[in-house]
Amino acid sequence: MTDAPQVPLDPRLIASGQDDRRQADRRLRAAGQFIAMIPHAAALSMTLTEVGEGEATITMPYDDRLVGDPETGVIHGGAVSALMDTCCGAAVMVHPAAGMGTATIDLRIDYMRPATPGQTITARATCYHVTRSVAFVRAVALDDDTARPVASATGAFTVERPAASRPATGTAT
Amino acid sequence: MTPRRPPEPVQVVKQRRDTTLQRLVAGVPYIRFLGIRFERHGDELTAVLPYADMLIGNPAIPALHGGVTAAFLEVAAIVELSWVMIWEDMEAGGTTPAATETAAAPLRRLPKTIDFNIDYLRSGLPRDAYARARVNRSGRRYASVHVEAWQDNRARLFAQATGHFLMPLRED
Numbered sequence: 001m002t003d004a005p006q007v008p009l010d011p012r013l014i015a016s017g018q019d020d021r022r023q024a025d026r027r028l029r030a031a032g033q034f035i036a037m038i039p040h041a042a043a044l045s046m047t048l049t050e051v052g053e054g055e056a057t058i059t060m061p062y063d064d065r066l067v068g069d070p071e072t073g074v075i076h077g078g079a080v081s082a083l084m085d086t087c088c089g090a091a092v093m094v095h096p097a098a099g100m101g102t103a104t105i106d107l108r109i110d111y112m113r114p115a116t117p118g119q120t121i122t123a124r125a126t127c128y129h130v131t132r133s134v135a136f137v138r139a140v141a142l143d144d145d146t147a148r149p150v151a152s153a154t155g156a157f158t159v160e161r162p163a164a165s166r167p168a169t170g171t172a173t
Numbered sequence: 174m175t176p177r178r179p180p181e182p183v184q185v186v187k188q189r190r191d192t193t194l195q196r197l198v199a200g201v202p203y204i205r206f207l208g209i210r211f212e213r214h215g216d217e218l219t220a221v222l223p224y225a226d227m228l229i230g231n232p233a234i235p236a237l238h239g240g241v242t243a244a245f246l247e248v249a250a251i252v253e254l255s256w257v258m259i260w261e262d263m264e265a266g267g268t269t270p271a272a273t274e275t276a277a278a279p280l281r282r283l284p285k286t287i288d289f290n291i292d293y294l295r296s297g298l299p300r301d302a303y304a305r306a307r308v309n310r311s312g313r314r315y316a317s318v319h320v321e322a323w324q325d326n327r328a329r330l331f332a333q334a335t336g337h338f339l340m341p342l343r344e345d
Contacts, residue, residue: 040238076203082240104239
């Protein structure tokens with residue numbers, strides 16, 4: 001298991017603590033605006049709450065329209081999938097070695113337990129490895145009981161960047 | 174051997190099946206939210222996702238949201254599995270009260286998704302999408318379902334998925 005990004009940090013990102021915070025704020029704002037512009041993310045009221053290098057956290061509030069089982073009021077697995085996919089994609093987009101665009105190649109979701117009705121679902125995704133063309137991501141979905149995840153996901157995503165900016169060494173596999 | 178029943182009038186058969194399908198689908202808010210409907214030919218179901226702007230995930234291309242594709246495939250898989258599950262009960266009784274009740278009552282327990290694995294083969298275009306699911310194995314406790322989705326050409330899939338499901342406990 002490697003949680004740290006596999007790519008050497010851009011020296012410009014290694015600065016004083018204040019610069020780090022400013023950089024992080026800028027990144028959160030830019031990524032947040034990008035997520036807000038996705039029509040389906042907006043339809044599900046998704047909000048990007050945290051970003052790091054190759055990491056993203058997105059929340060999705062409970063909504064009666066997303067219920068999959070009317071008997072219990074539990075949110076449909078499909079809505080959780082949409083949250084996971086968005087969060088994984090966001091983690092790729094904020095990775096220093098990937099560009100601001102990505103597409104899902106594959107995504108596997110394990111549903112561990114039903115989300116508790118009425119509670120916001122929070123997804124956290126980590127882009128744990130990036131090659132020239134592929135970003136590998138894993139994510140977890142939580143409700144208020146953070147000790148017991150609702151679902152987990154692993155996926156592969158495309159890495160899109162201009163050919164000229166491809167590094168000669170480091171990220172290629 | 175039970176004595177052979179005379180064939181039922183076609184409108185009775187159609188109404189029973191359509192009502193059952195309607196109950197299965199209409200009771201789920203999320204299916205309505207995405208705008209998914211089902212077309213039935215005999216026992217074969219095709220899920221239809223009519224295009225809507227709010228289904229877009231990448232406004233630049235534009236392309237359907239990967240999460241929408243995942244949800245559409247999962248809905249198609251669950252409805253197909255439930256449909257296969259209730260088909261025999263629905264058909265067994267003809268117009269007897271038991272069969273009518275099966276057709277009229279909302280399906281109380283749906284299969285629960287254990288895991289779902291989606292392959293994205295090409296980007297979803299901003300137009301209607303279709304999906305058909307096949308139950309590869311359905312036991313008392315677990316089921317495995319494969320589902321394929323396409324847009325303009327049936328042979329050019331834009332996504333496919335395999336899911337495992339926990340079957341609801343049956344009273345009998």
